[in-house]
Amino acid sequence: MEYVGTDLEPLNKDLKNDFLSLRRFLSEQDKSGHLLFLYRGEEQRNIVRRLINGRLGINSGSEEVFQRAFYFGDKARHFAVDVFDDDRNFLTDINDCSDETLAFIYDRICNVLEEPRACQKIKQNTAREFREFFQGRNNLREFIQKINESYTPETKLKVRDYYIYFIHVAGAAGIRRETMFVSTSTDKRVAYEFSIAGRRKKSRIIFHYFIPQPFHLHAIAPWVADHHQRIAYEIGLPTYKPTGLFPKQREVSVKGALFPHFILGVELVNERKFIINSNFCEHDNRADFERIARHGFTIDQSDFHNRLFDTGYIRWGQTDLAGNFESNDV
Numbered sequence: 100m101e102y103v104g105t106d107l108e109p110l111n112k113d114l115k116n117d118f119l120s121l122r123r124f125l126s127e128q129d130k131s132g133h134l135l136f137l138y139r140g141e142e143q144r145n146i147v148r149r150l151i152n153g154r155l156g157i158n159s160g161s162e163e164v165f166q167r168a169f170y171f172g173d174k175a176r177h178f179a180v181d182v183f184d185d186d187r188n189f190l191t192d193i194n195d196c197s198d199e200t201l202a203f204i205y206d207r208i209c210n211v212l213e214e215p216r217a218c219q220k221i222k223q224n225t226a227r228e229f230r231e232f233f234q235g236r237n238n239l240r241e242f243i244q245k246i247n248e249s250y251t252p253e254t255k256l257k258v259r260d261y262y263i264y265f266i267h268v269a270g271a272a273g274i275r276r277e278t279m280f281v282s283t284s285t286d287k288r289v290a291y292e293f294s295i296a297g298r299r300k301k302s303r304i305i306f307h308y309f310i311p312q313p314f315h316l317h318a319i320a321p322w323v324a325d326h327h328q329r330i331a332y333e334i335g336l337p338t339y340k341p342t343g344l345f346p347k348q349r350e351v352s353v354k355g356a357l358f359p360h361f362i363l364g365v366e367l368v369n370e371r372k373f374i375i376n377s378n379f380c381e382h383d384n385r386a387d388f389e390r391i392a393r394h395g396f397t398i399d400q401s402d403f404h405n406r407l408f409d410t411g412y413i414r415w416g417q418t419d420l421a422g423n424f425e426s427n428d429v
Contacts, residue, residue, distance in 0.1 A: 101372045105165040110375065117385050118375050124388045125309060125363070134311045134392055135323065137283035137351055139173070140294030143302035149179045152409045168365060169377045170400065171410060173306060174356040177279045178414040178426070190277045193355060193416055193426040196252070196259050201243045204259065207266045207273050208233045214272040217344060224340040232337045245334050253422070254330050257315075261327035264319040264352050268343035279426075280319065280352035283308060289348050294368060303368035308357050311393050316422035320351040355416040355424050360395025394420065 102110050102118060110118065128134045143164075150167040177190070189195070189203040212221055212234050221230065232238050249255040266273030267280045284290050287305065294303035310317040315326035321341035328338050343350060364375045378384060378396040390397075407415055407429055416426040 100366070103372050103374055105162045105169070105374060105377050107162070107370075107372065107374070114380065118379060121379070121385075121388055121391065122363070125392060128392045129309070132312070134309050135285065135314055135351070137285060137308040137310065137318075137353065138287045138290035139281065139283045139306040139308065139357060140290035140292065141173075141304055141306070142294065143304050146173065146304065149174065149411045152411060165365060165374050166377060167410065169359050169362060170398070170403075170406070171412070172356045172359040172362060173281065174412060174414075174416065175279050175281050176276050178356065178412050178416060180413075181276045182413065190279070193279050193424045194256060196246070196255050198243050198247075201246055201259065202239060204262050204266065205233070205239050205242050206236070208262060209236050211266055211269040211272045211344075214269075217269065217272060220344045224342065224344050224346065226337070226339070229337040229339050242336065245336055249330070249334055257327045257330050258334065258336070260319050260354070261321070261331050264321070264327070265339055265343060267352055268345060268348070268350050280354055281357055283318075283351050283353055283357070284349045285323075285351060286349045291368065305366040305368060306357055307363040307366060307373075308353070309361050309363060310351075310353065311395075314351075316420065317418075318351050318353045322346075322349075323351060355418060355426070358395065358418070360398055 102115050104110060109115075125134065125136075129136045146168060147164055150164060150171060177193070181190075183191075188199040189197065190200050191197075211217065212225075212230055214221075232242075246255055246258050249258055263274065263278070263280065267278050267282070282293075283306075284293075290305045291303075294305055313326075314320070314324040319327055321328040321338075321343075325341065328341060332338050340346070359376070359378070362376050364373050366373050376396055378398050381399070382397040384391060384396050403415075412429060414426055414428050416424055418424045
């Protein structure tokens with residue numbers, strides 16, 4: 100695989116060696132359990148829709164697309180396509196734990212369990228207790244009450260996210276445009292499969308991403324970190340198999356976005372090229388691998404709000420890397 104910049108030109112020898120040194124360092128951190136490598140497969144045209152305002156007339160294969168990917172990242176559907184009117188009262192922002200939101204989640208879990216095509220997966224990956232609690236739609240009040248009685252607002256949000264993970268992984272029967280998670284996998288082969296839509300095999304890309312410990316501050320994946328599941332269990336709610344309905348996908352749901360600070364690069368599958376995060380060349384990123392492993396690349400986003408208007412995003416989000424998230428309309 101050829102290592103290139105956002106202009107798709109090969110890196111010079113020194114820059115390539117420095118970047119490969121970073122990859123080796125992060126790989127050792129991954130093997131030690133200090134961080135987790137993740138992969139997300141996509142079609143390039145989908146990235147273009149989110150990153151480029153259609154009025155700009157920017158070519159989908161241009162350098163600008165990749166520069167924006169390393170400036171804005173790749174955000175969840177809620178930030179790009181989840182248009183709703185003033186009457187909507189559920190999942191209105193990334194921290195919404197209202198009764199209406201909990202009722203929506205409960206209803207979508209019921210919907211997943213009633214999906215005929217998922218019958219076998221449901222039996223394999225959920226216990227009878229879980230199915231009986233949600234099937235029949237008779238326990239909504241108990242579901243909301245127990246979550247509302249969680250220890251703190253933070254634990255309440257963790258329980259909400261735990262159940263959103265279940266419907267997020269379930270796909271169309273669960274949650275789509277409203278989701279605040281970005282699907283990734285620890286298995287690059289899974290990302291490769293998801294980079295193909297239908298029979299279209301051109302313009303496939305794979306985001307190479309990582310998250311530092313503690314993983315539950317950045318993502319939801321009960322099979323990787325059981326923090327969210329333990330809270331649900333402790334407040335007396337039924338839990339599901341940590342790997343969700345599709346264990347082979349090895350899904351890790353990153354909350355909010357693939358933030359550009361943690362994007363190592365973008366792989367162009369067909370071209371066999373790897374575009375390194377352009378921020379690696381800025382500030383002191385080439386010299387401080389320890390800081391990158393803990394906090395990601397240093398990025399100057401001082402013009403973020405102005406530049407956001409030229410993208411396809413309708414909202415934006417941010418995190419303090421301590422498990423706290425905010426979202427705002429553009």
